[in-house]
Amino acid sequence: MHIYGSTASPFVQRVLMAARAKGHEIAVKPPLGGQMQSPEFQAISPMGRVPVLALDDGGHLCESAAIVGYFDDTLDGPALLPTDPLARARTRELVSLAIGEVGVGLRPLMVHLVFRMGDAPDVVAAARATIEKGLDAIEKLIPDAPATTPTPADCALVPILALARIIDPMAGTWERVKAHPRVAHYFERALEHPIARRTIDEMEAGFAAIMARNAG
Structure with a gap:
């Protein structure tokens, strides 16, 4: 897995923090085509924004909230949400x-x-x-x-x-x-x-x- 985006983005950092809290490092790569406006990136990001998570099966997941939830549900490590x-x-x-x-x-x-x-x-x-x-x-x-x-x-x-x-x-x-x-x-x-x-x-x-x- 890797993230398309920029480490300057608070939304990219949101998902990186979640992964690191679980004990994982996720690589960050520039958007496909070199920019968010490129046809290649627009094809995998319906809203044309970062982050986009590239999954190991070739699929993609957009929106930082969804990615944080996915990491919490699938990555080994401590739960990010309280139990109460x-x-x-x-x-x-x-x-x-x-x-x-x-x-x-x-x-x-x-x-x-x-x-x-x-x-x-x-x-x-x-x-x-x-x-x-x-x-x-x-x-x-x-x-x-x-x-x-x-x-x-x-x-x-x-x-x-x-x-x-x-x-x-x-x-x-x-x-x-x-x-x-x-x-x-x-x-x-x-x-x-x-x-x-x-x-x-x-x-x-x-x-x-x-x-x-x-x-x-």
Whole structure:
């Protein structure tokens, strides 16, 4: 098995964190055809986005949530979801807020402020409001630190928060995270967690490489 995508992507890192939490390393390869817009990649990714898991039988699995669940169900290693039903639901609650609110809000900032692919102040303002609403909710629910064996919530939260820190010079996102003390503390603890820290370091290196290529 291997993953098509980029280590700069929080969604690729989400599935890599899950695999590493189970004790497995999954190789990352560039999208087929060299880019997500290529016909070869579009043929295996209905939404045209990463990650895509290439299976050993020649099949493919898309969407980071589906891949995380597949890894938890099929890879040897500790379970990522708690056994208690309410604890499992709380985990999914945090995943939904991290991806569906903060992650969704970060996308327009990447487009308009980081990669300068458009100029839409109203879209940016709405995205900032979405991020703030998500952070407000996460602040009430987030644990003190990533679990020793990261949960699916950790696999969602750590990369999304890392992205907010990485793009801060262009998008002013990290100040909003730091305004939420429990969220900021969680990230500081993530920097001390070997799997989470590797995720953060890989994202920073991958993003720096992308920006260097774009500048060239």
